Amino acid sequence: MSILDERLDKAKTICILGHQNPDGDCIGSTLAIYNYIINKYGDSKVVRPYLDEFSKKYLILPNADKISNDDKDATKFDLAIIVDSSNAERLSSYLRYFEEAKDSIIFDHHENNTFPAKVSVINPESIATCELLYPFLDKSFIDKNVAICLYTGLATDSGIFRYKATNRKTFMMAAELIDYGFDFTNLLDTIVFDNSIKQRKAQGLVFDRLKLICKGQVSYSYILDEELCELGLEKNDIDNIIVYLREIENIKVAAFAYQVGNAVFKFSLRSKFDEYNVAKFAKEHDGGGHQLAAGCMYYGDIDTISKKFEKDMAEFIESK
Ligand SMILES: [Mn+2]
Secondary structure, eight states, rough: OHHHHHHHHSEEEEEEEOSOOOOOOHHHHHHHHHHHHHHHHSSSSEEEHHHHHHHGGGSSTTTTOOOOOOOOOOOOSSSSEEEESSSGGGGGGGGGHHHHHHEEEEEETTOOOOOOEEEEEEESSSSSSHHHHGSSSSSGGHHHHHHHHHHHHHHHTTTTTTSSTTOOHHHHHHHHTTOOOHHHHHHHHHIIIIIOHHHHHHHHHHHHHHEETTTTTEEEEEEOOHHHHHOOGGGGTTTTTHHHHHSSSSSSEEEEEEEEEEEEEEEEEESSTTTOOOHHHTTTTOOOEEEEEEEEEEEHHHHHHHHHEEEHHHHHHTTO
């Protein structure tokens, strides 16, 4: 019996928590666990998944509509399961559920994980939390519903099986999962490749003002809140833009800034090469992440922060 099953057996009330601004791996691992518990225990357990609001495209996943963003639940859970979160702050307003829970277990693949759970299953070598989680699930309770959720995390965190950390294990797991018989083509079209016209217009705007900085080695662009508002878009409608900024020839690093407050910008960073470790850059600018994918913060109006970022990034690139 896995350490997850041991804890599930003992708990009557269970919450599942993940990081703010949840991505495919966070949502996928949350729902893989949720569907697994339903398969294994039916309605003999109370299971509540809590995540911040996420893109509606993920409603294609089984029981995604059961994920709640209620942070005022008075239940003191027997067990909190945390996924894909490197530290306690990442849980934002749901942190209390973890703090008040009697028992806790975390599954995560971020470097420098400091999450204070009772049991930690951490492996930065794992390409996705879903990959790390898979061996802890009893195969007799994995069905199509669990498989499609695990596949979502595996596919999205590996850049659809393209990023360097993708290996034999990743493909073996994908192969096992697709045997459960879900429509993976439609899944990936829905959650990754299809965009609304509004999203395509936002991408047009971002590409219109795209700059190649640091002698063409870095692609950089941004979008303002008022522009998103005008297009009728939410923040989670633009979370794929960084992917397109990375897909430009000859660049080493891609950067995309969007507003998270009045004079506060969050930068998404992607690197194409190990030696340009954007997690290092991010750590020096109020952020963190992985070697090839990270995020950080800049404070000020867009012109000021663009100039400052350009200067900081030039130093970072030249130091290589
Ligand atoms: Mn992840």
